[in-house]
Amino acid sequence: MSEDTEVRKPKFREKGRLMSASEIERTLVRLAHEIVEKHGGSKNVGLVGIKRRGVPLAQRLGVLIEKIEKHPVDVGVLDISFYRDDLSTDGPRPKVTPGAIGFDVTGRDIILMDDVLYTGRTIRAALDALFDYGRPKSVRLLVLIDRGHRELPIEATYVGRLIPTSKREIIEVKLNEVDGQEQVLLVELVD
Numbered sequence: 320m321s322e323d324t325e326v327r328k329p330k331f332r333e334k335g336r337l338m339s340a341s342e343i344e345r346t347l348v349r350l351a352h353e354i355v356e357k358h359g360g361s362k363n364v365g366l367v368g369i370k371r372r373g374v375p376l377a378q379r380l381g382v383l384i385e386k387i388e389k390h391p392v393d394v395g396v397l398d399i400s401f402y403r404d405d406l407s408t409d410g411p412r413p414k415v416t417p418g419a420i421g422f423d424v425t426g427r428d429i430i431l432m433d434d435v436l437y438t439g440r441t442i443r444a445a446l447d448a449l450f451d452y453g454r455p456k457s458v459r460l461l462v463l464i465d466r467g468h469r470e471l472p473i474e475a476t477y478v479g480r481l482i483p484t485s486k487r488e489i490i491e492v493k494l495n496e497v498d499g500q501e502q503v504l505l506v507e508l509v510d
């Protein structure tokens with residue numbers, strides 16, 4: 320490949336660790352209690368994790384809520400494969416891949432879960448997908464990190480950490496089940 324055609328890979332610089340494994344754990348415990356409190360229990364609650372890192376978060380919260388409420392909670396998976404550049408209005412759009420969530424969402428109080436909330440476009444696509452599977456009674460959003468910069472009127476009811484960021488920064492959530500390590504990092508794009 321000539322120098323002219325060579326694609327320059329973006330370079331990133333680690334700026335610091337935002338959350339350790341134990342901080343992630345404590346945050347999830349707090350969110351589990353918030354969910355139980357706000358829903359007056361968990362009998363009608365169904366947790367739906369957005370692939371990829373929303374899934375282990377939903378599974379962990381399911382275990383934590385079950386410990387508090389002493390009965391199992393439905394945990395499902397929403398598989399949204401999408402092509403993304405900067406997700407500009409004319410660019411490639413998130414694509415919903417058909418696949419079972421794992422339980423019937425109709426009539427349920429669904430808590431949709433993801434690791435990072437940024438522009439909100441992933442969640443918009445996830446909501447479209449969710450309603451293809453049924454008609455929930457309510458849908459709330461839980462994210463581990465809200466980093467701001469929304470492009471759509473989407474907000475999370477349950478937020479692990481609100482981290483104001485610049486657009487050059489990226490939040491990297493690392494979870495054991497996906498990444499083989501457990502932490503949240505702040506990285507920055509360098510020229």
Ligand SMILES: O=P(O)(O)OC[C@H]1O[C@H](OP(=O)(O)OP(=O)(O)O)[C@H](O)[C@@H]1O
Nearest residue numbers: 371372433434435436437438439440441
């Ligand atoms: O609010 P948005 O602008 O849509 O950004 C948030 C999404 O970005 C990340 O996914 P990513 O595209 O990095 O895919 P991955 O989860 O498979 O790593 C993150 O996991 C959220 O799903």
Ligand SMILES: O=c1cc[nH]c(=O)[nH]1
Nearest residue numbers: 435437488489490491
């Ligand atoms: O900073 C960001 C933005 C979108 N998705 C991420 O995982 N991190």
